[in-house]
Amino acid sequence: MTEPIVRVSDLRFAWPGQPVLLDIDQFQLAAGERLFLRGPSGSGKSTFLGLIAGVLESVDGTVEVMGQNLIGLPGSRRDRIRADHLGVIFQMFNLVPYLSVVQNVALTCRFSKRRRAEAIRQGGIEAEAKRLLARLGLEDEGLRSRRVTELSVGQQQRVAAARALIGNPALIIADEPTSALDADARDRFIELLSDEATKTGAALLFVSHDGGLARLFDRAIDLEDLNRADQVEGALS
Amino acid sequence: MSVSIFSLAWQSLMNRRVSAVLTVIAIALSVALFLGVEKARTAAKDGFDNTISGTELIVGAPSGQINLLLYSVFRLGNATAEISWPAYEEIANREDVAWTVPISLGDSHRGYRVLGTNLDYFEHYKYGQRQSLAIAEGMVFDDLFDAVIGAEIAKQLGYGIGTPLILTHGIGAPGLNDHDNRPFRVVGILRPTGTPVDQTIHVSLEAITAIHVGWETGTRSRFADSITEEMIRSLPSLTPRTITAVFVGLKNRATILRTRRDINTNMSEPMLAIIPGQALAELWQVMGTAERVLLAVSAFVIAVGLVSILTSILTSLNERRREMSILRAVGARPGHVFALLIVEAAVLGFVGAVLGALLIQLILAIAAPFLSLQYGIALMGTGPGLVDLYTIIAVTLAATVLGVWPAITALRRSLADGLTVRV
Numbered sequence: 043m044t045e046p047i048v049r050v051s052d053l054r055f056a057w058p059g060q061p062v063l064l065d066i067d068q069f070q071l072a073a074g075e076r077l078f079l080r081g082p083s084g085s086g087k088s089t090f091l092g093l094i095a096g097v098l099e100s101v102d103g104t105v106e107v108m109g110q111n112l113i114g115l116p117g118s119r120r121d122r123i124r125a126d127h128l129g130v131i132f133q134m135f136n137l138v139p140y141l142s143v144v145q146n147v148a149l150t151c152r153f154s155k156r157r158r159a160e161a162i163r164q165g166g167i168e169a170e171a172k173r174l175l176a177r178l179g180l181e182d183e184g185l186r187s188r189r190v191t192e193l194s195v196g197q198q199q200r201v202a203a204a205r206a207l208i209g210n211p212a213l214i215i216a217d218e219p220t221s222a223l224d225a226d227a228r229d230r231f232i233e234l235l236s237d238e239a240t241k242t243g244a245a246l247l248f249v250s251h252d253g254g255l256a257r258l259f260d261r262a263i264d265l266e267d268l269n270r271a272d273q274v275e276g277a278l279s
Numbered sequence: 280m281s282v283s284i285f286s287l288a289w290q291s292l293m294n295r296r297v298s299a300v301l302t303v304i305a306i307a308l309s310v311a312l313f314l315g316v317e318k319a320r321t322a323a324k325d326g327f328d329n330t331i332s333g334t335e336l337i338v339g340a341p342s343g344q345i346n347l348l349l350y351s352v353f354r355l356g357n358a359t360a361e362i363s364w365p366a367y368e369e370i371a372n373r374e375d376v377a378w379t380v381p382i383s384l385g386d387s388h389r390g391y392r393v394l395g396t397n398l399d400y401f402e403h404y405k406y407g408q409r410q411s412l413a414i415a416e417g418m419v420f421d422d423l424f425d426a427v428i429g430a431e432i433a434k435q436l437g438y439g440i441g442t443p444l445i446l447t448h449g450i451g452a453p454g455l456n457d458h459d460n461r462p463f464r465v466v467g468i469l470r471p472t473g474t475p476v477d478q479t480i481h482v483s484l485e486a487i488t489a490i491h492v493g494w495e496t497g498t499r500s501r502f503a504d505s506i507t508e509e510m511i512r513s514l515p516s517l518t519p520r521t522i523t524a525v526f527v528g529l530k531n532r533a534t535i536l537r538t539r540r541d542i543n544t545n546m547s548e549p550m551l552a553i554i555p556g557q558a559l560a561e562l563w564q565v566m567g568t569a570e571r572v573l574l575a576v577s578a579f580v581i582a583v584g585l586v587s588i589l590t591s592i593l594t595s596l597n598e599r600r601r602e603m604s605i606l607r608a609v610g611a612r613p614g615h616v617f618a619l620l621i622v623e624a625a626v627l628g629f630v631g632a633v634l635g636a637l638l639i640q641l642i643l644a645i646a647a648p649f650l651s652l653q654y655g656i657a658l659m660g661t662g663p664g665l666v667d668l669y670t671i672i673a674v675t676l677a678a679t680v681l682g683v684w685p686a687i688t689a690l691r692r693s694l695a696d697g698l699t700v701r702v
Contacts, residue, residue, distance in 0.1 A: 097607060118612055125610020132608070135601050140294030141287075152283040153610035205609065 053103035081265030096120030129206025136202030157209025306631020333405035395487035628678025
């Protein structure tokens, strides 16, 4: 078995002045694996993803991404790893309102030389952005030339998926990307994202409160089983 | 990175076009005001300094040096006393003096001052970069009642060669004190100079004496009207008994201080000699205060414009939290977020300042013909120059520095927010 993309051990995290939110003994994500992480809102899912993405800093434990422990790493190094190897999709409002659809997809390439080089190798940044959009069902030129704010939520999420996928990242992190979609759109979105991730060999960490989606993934974990901290916030929400 | 952040900042500003344009307008107007004041100040000073050149000393009756400068060069105010003709000759005959131009003031025509002098005036009086007066039309005065008028008088009063004019005693409105039995005739019109010469009527010293025959007490005597032109012309000498001031050129500029001290202390009657450049500088210090206050006020207006940049960016930050976390998610470092906002502020400042500098040039281009036609004000040295460049740089730098505030705010928030905006 190859080195896992993500390996978390003995992780403890608390927001300043609040009780411990996350206390995770072990968590692993293998290369190319498609993992479903279930948890109700407020259970610390987004915080967990923030730690893996290297946007948040923890005090204790190990969060290894691509073999590098993010904990204790300078912010600029964590930013570099995120830019080079991660694709992130949010619940909604994924897009920069003043950029075009294609520019939004290509945004990652502005901050990562590796992703830019990879996209160029695959036929050029713009061509690759358009190819990914087409793969995700946004081949219509008229649609692409619209302002991103005029797209439907489902279309916006697919643009976000294309952005996460461009330049062959090793890991796609999706934080409730389908919660604003209806059931049909939701399943199709996951299918497309999942297919593309498989094609590029990216691992997929998909987080949702909706346990019913678990069937669409290789493996499913409940954050509540993973997290040993008291679920104070979970009880509140 | 720099290019991509710049284009991001630009697109972001374009997205908030209305607010960005309003901010740019505020900056542009304030910069235009500032540069306008600065240019008016420079033009005024240049015009001022160029009023007289090539004259080493001006000598008059003792008063203040500014007072003497004002009436002898700017035709402002009146001489409180005059110097005698023998005293003038004493100066003219000095070893170290190369030339002298005596002038006599005190009369006017429809508000324009009359200057009695001799033909040396046209040879030695210089302005600007040692330019001589030039006749645009006609010739210099020859006959007793000939007059040479400045360009502005010709334009404003519509006078041409041959136009008769009546001088008025003193500087009041035409009327009771008119020298109406001694009409003059325009024989020459001078080229425009942008100096008070444009508003001066030049006649001979003898003419000044002539029109005052019968006016020795300062007002019209009972006999004045019965004296005919023929009687005046037949007088043995029309050499004035007093003159108002003398312009002096020296043989050697190096003796200027010694000559001045000599004239001030060692002459047969008390006199005051001044160095025009020095007197001009002193006078400008007095007048310059008002200009500096105006400049300071307009600098504050720029500060207000800069604050509008701050307002516009700070108010946008709340709605842009999401944007910042997206940028962070795709790999933007905190430095990128910081740079984005700094660059936005700098772009607003720079574009505003450049537009302001262009606006003032446009205004000057439109106003220049009007100003020179209506007021005889020549806008010299108001073209685009270093002051514009420095102002643009200063405003851009100031905007950049102000941009640090919203940039730090955005940076802190985006670090705290992580990938999810917690509002």
